[in-house]
Amino acid sequence: MSTITAPTALSRKDFVTDQDVRWCPGCGDYSILAQVQKVMPELGIARENVVFVSGIGCSSRFPYYMNTYGFHSIHGRAPAIATGLKAARPELSVWVVTGDGDGLSIGGNHMLHALRRNIDLNLLLFNNRIYGLTKGQYSPTSEMGKVTKSTPLGSIDYPLNPVSVALGAEATFVARTVDVDAKHLQEMIRRASQHRGTAFVEILQNCNIFNDGAWSAISDKDSKPDNALVLEHGKPMLFGKQRDKGIRMNGHRLEVVQLGNGITAADLLVHDEQDATLAFLLGAMHTPAFPVPLGVLRAVQRPTYDEAINAQVAQAKAKLGAGDLDALFAQGDTWDVS
Ligand SMILES: Cc1ncc(C[n+]2csc(CCOP(=O)(O)OP(=O)(O)O)c2C)c(N)n1
Numbered sequence: 262m263s264t265i266t267a268p269t270a271l272s273r274k275d276f277v278t279d280q281d282v283r284w285c286p287g288c289g290d291y292s293i294l295a296q297v298q299k300v301m302p303e304l305g306i307a308r309e310n311v312v313f314v315s316g317i318g319c320s321s322r323f324p325y326y327m328n329t330y331g332f333h334s335i336h337g338r339a340p341a342i343a344t345g346l347k348a349a350r351p352e353l354s355v356w357v358v359t360g361d362g363d364g365l366s367i368g369g370n371h372m373l374h375a376l377r378r379n380i381d382l383n384l385l386l387f388n389n390r391i392y393g394l395t396k397g398q399y400s401p402t403s404e405m406g407k408v409t410k411s412t413p414l415g416s417i418d419y420p421l422n423p424v425s426v427a428l429g430a431e432a433t434f435v436a437r438t439v440d441v442d443a444k445h446l447q448e449m450i451r452r453a454s455q456h457r458g459t460a461f462v463e464i465l466q467n468c469n470i471f472n473d474g475a476w477s478a479i480s481d482k483d484s485k486p487d488n489a490l491v492l493e494h495g496k497p498m499l500f501g502k503q504r505d506k507g508i509r510m511n512g513h514r515l516e517v518v519q520l521g522n523g524i525t526a527a528d529l530l531v532h533d534e535q536d537a538t539l540a541f542l543l544g545a546m547h548t549p550a551f552p553v554p555l556g557v558l559r560a561v562q563r564p565t566y567d568e569a570i571n572a573q574v575a576q577a578k579a580k581l582g583a584g585d586l587d588a589l590f591a592q593g594d595t596w597d598v599s
């Protein structure tokens with residue numbers, strides 16, 4: 262969330278750069294870029310107050326294509342760089358773009374701390390379950406048994422679930438969406454930008470070159486209704502082509518039920534974005550036993566890191582004065598190198 266508004270109305274074109282987009286034809290990243298460029302003007306933030314920070318990977322080429330400020334940083338470190346930027350310049354709208362390899366492997370530590378600190382960032386994790394840029398090695402989200410160039414006999418690693426990781430770090434905003442669902446993706450970008458605190462959005466993305474169809478059960482028109490549960494706050498959890506299946510609580514567990522034979526929508530769970538336990542249960546659902554939840558799993562308010570750090574700075578200044586950096590460096594033990 263940023264407080265500085267744009268002086269004049271902007272359009273999608275204002276956010277497009279003159280750079281040739283260097284993703285493979287058909288890559289899911291194109292749709293994500295298009296939806297972000299579409300939503301940006303609606304947010305009413307001046308372009309010079311928007312910054313996209315990325316690490317390394319195909320997804321991390323994103324800042325070149327956004328006509329805003331940007332920082333193509335080092336592998337896995339985008340959350341740390343974005344944290345410094347937001348703490349120093351809280352009025353900026355800071356976005357982190359990362360991949361499942363960049364954000365959860367080499368950058369897992371940095372991601373975790375940005376999430377728990379609740380600094381006011383928007384974190385978009387493009388999850389294609391593979392390393393795209395380095396040509397198809399398995400990633401922390403690849404499924405067990407996955408045969409790739411680096412796992413020729415099949416991966417023996419149990420995969421990370423990005424949403425569960427974010428919820429485990431007690432992130433205040435956690436959502437999931439899909440590259441090909443333009444409207445839903447736009448809505449999640451809007452919701453993330455409105456949230457004060459770290460907004461984490463997992464975007465299921467197709468890498469048609471090295472992991473084609475990894476999410477087809479959830480993204481293809483025909484299979485999506487039976488494999489995805491679109492969450493809406495305050496609404497019962499219904500899914501299926503005929504909207505005749507739902508999610509019900511059975512003791513401490515969730516279960517899929519077929520409507521009819523005495524079971525109605527009134528028996529189903531109603532989504533509550535503020536219920537942490539429910540978010541955990543939903544986040545752990547996966548195919549084939551359950552549909553994959555899409556939408557906002559959790560949205561709650563908690564003081565942000567940037568507010569807290571700037572309050573402390575103001576407090577220190579009130580007590581001790583503005584301070585003098587040169588005097589600070591010159592105090593204590595100093596020496597000349599000759
Ligand atoms: C320090 C360092 N280690 C390893 C690499 C090699 N490397 C570049 S991108 C990448 C993984 C990218 O995967 P992901 O984040 O999933 O992005 P994608 O390309 O799939 O969008 C790796 C391991 C690097 N550039 N720097």
Ligand code: SF4
Nearest residue numbers: 284285288319393468
């Ligand atoms: S390698 Fe995959 S993720 Fe990278 S640009 Fe090509 S299709 Fe997209």
